[in-house]
Amino acid sequence: MTIELHTWNTPNGRKISVALEEMGLDYSVHPVNISKGEQFNPEFLKFAPNNRIPAIRDPNGPDGKPATVFESGAILWYLAEKTGKFWPKDLAARVPVMEWLMWQMGGFGPMPGQVHHFLMQPEGPARDYGFTRYHTETKRLYGVLDRRLAGRDFVATEGEPSIADFAIIGWAWRHERHQVPFDDLPNVAAWYERMMARPATARGFEVSLG
CATH class of the missing domain: 3.40.30.10 (Glutaredoxin)
Incomplete structure (x- = not known):
């Protein structure tokens, strides 16, 4: 069904x-x-x-x-x-998946989301303060992700992605909107290209959601 x-x-x-x-x-x-x-x-x-x-x-x-x-x-x-x-069957293997899923939910989503919000505000001190605050944190989170992906194909698992990758790529997809280029994030750039080359992931971004 x-x-x-x-x-x-x-x-x-x-x-x-x-x-x-x-x-x-x-x-x-x-x-x-x-x-x-x-x-x-x-x-x-x-x-x-x-x-x-x-x-x-x-x-x-x-x-x-x-x-x-x-x-x-x-x-x-x-x-x-x-x-x-x-989703690994072994609990020990699941732990990093849960960690990176929670990392996304707690930070790598709320922070770039705030960047999007302040970019839509009228120019002025409040906009500048909000954008700088959340853009700085968003860039820091991308740095965390880049270090994690050093020598790895996927964020939390070996051989194939996990739900953590699906969670994170939903926001990395909007990296241009929150003004974080991948120029200084080689590991993120390679991971992003690797994920988007997967036919099913590509379909997930192509399907009309409204």
Whole structure:
């Protein structure tokens, strides 16, 4: 049965479309136009109480019962548990996947998101302060990622990506928008090219999310 993906064309939305494509799951896209406030519609709030996209409805959830999941990190974790894909079976091997997934959720998303916000504000001291603060932190996080990827193909696993890669690439996809070129980030640049060369990942960015 088809998973419903309720989403919009944002980095957090792209994390999930990439994962669904990589996992080979059947899904349908249900656009939630956040520019029109559709994330506040009562029907959406029934299964996305934080009025944020993305959220999913899975008609074949645990024990064969319907399930809903909100928050992009939780959705990735759920899909990995559901399919057993891009999610190591051994707990020790899972730890770095969980660490880098939480790293993305806690920083490499909120920080560039704030950069996007301040770039849209009228020019002035408040805009300059906000942009400088969050852009500096965003660049620091890219440096952390570049060091992690030294000598590695993927962020948290060997041989194939994990859900941590799917989470991170959703935001790295917008690196030009938050004004972080890859010129001084050779390991990030190589990883990004490697990920985007994967047919399923490419499809995850090509599918229309609204």
